Amino acid sequence: MDTSQSFKYRITQWLFQNILSRKRRLFITTTFLKLLRKSDIQRWLNYENLYENWEERTEFMAHWIPTETSVLEFGCGNMALKKYLPDGCQYKPSDIVRRDQETLVIDLNQNSPLSLPQHDVFFLSGVLEYVYDVEQFVKLSSQVCNLLIASYVACETKTVSTLAYRRSNGWVNDYSKVEFLNLLQNNGFKLLEEKVWKNQLIFCFHRNGTTSPCQSTSNSNSI
Numbered sequence: 001m002d003t004s005q006s007f008k009y010r011i012t013q014w015l016f017q018n019i020l021s022r023k024r025r026l027f028i029t030t031t032f033l034k035l036l037r038k039s040d041i042q043r044w045l046n047y048e049n050l051y052e053n054w055e056e057r058t059e060f061m062a063h064w065i066p067t068e069t070s071v072l073e074f075g076c077g078n079m080a081l082k083k084y085l086p087d088g089c090q091y092k093p094s095d096i097v098r099r100d101q102e103t104l105v106i107d108l109n110q111n112s113p114l115s116l117p118q119h120d121v122f123f124l125s126g127v128l129e130y131v132y133d134v135e136q137f138v139k140l141s142s143q144v145c146n147l148l149i150a151s152y153v154a155c156e157t158k159t160v161s162t163l164a165y166r167r168s169n170g171w172v173n174d175y176s177k178v179e180f181l182n183l184l185q186n187n188g189f190k191l192l193e194e195k196v197w198k199n200q201l202i203f204c205f206h207r208n209g210t211t212s213p214c215q216s217t218s219n220s221n222s223i
Helices: 001-017 022-036 041-045 055-061 081-083 135-142 160-167 177-185
Strands: 070-074 091-095 119-125 147-152 189-197 199-207
Touching: 001 199, 022 160, 055 081, 055 147, 055 189, 055 199, 081 199, 135 177, 135 189
Parallel strands: 070 091, 070 119, 119 147
Antiparallel strands: 147 199, 189 199
């Protein structure tokens, strides 16, 4: 890159970061990356994008985790889940970028074949909206975990404004609640329980053909 090109690039970057709002930047970035089917790794390298209020959702979902199980958390971020695990659980953090020495780095949008390690529980708080091929992930999960605990913001009206809003949050897929449930249930999972946290759906799925470990630990209270 020559001097003039380098200068133009820096000017473009400055304008992008300082003139456009955060939502508009995310919309443009997500739209571009969606064409390439790539993850927004730069976003998740910045710890400022890991919001503290997400911990409330994690705590709310954690009550479904049975005692003495192995738990793999996708999109572990600050690893707040560790504080809310029941007794005897073995915790494995994973994320698109390394968070510590123990982090298993997994990009759910990687081009190479996806491989998932076996654990009793897969935990996904605010993750599936960023995955292009959710069905592939679900199919693989049904082979290596017994319990899948996940949140999802459903898309019930696929209007231009709704889809633009989702892209401005970095979300790359747009399942309705029925579509999301059908995808899970058609690929090896049975819905055990469903709750609502703010505007998000929270689900506990159990792999068909195995003994459910979480019904006795389920909490009937809702937030």
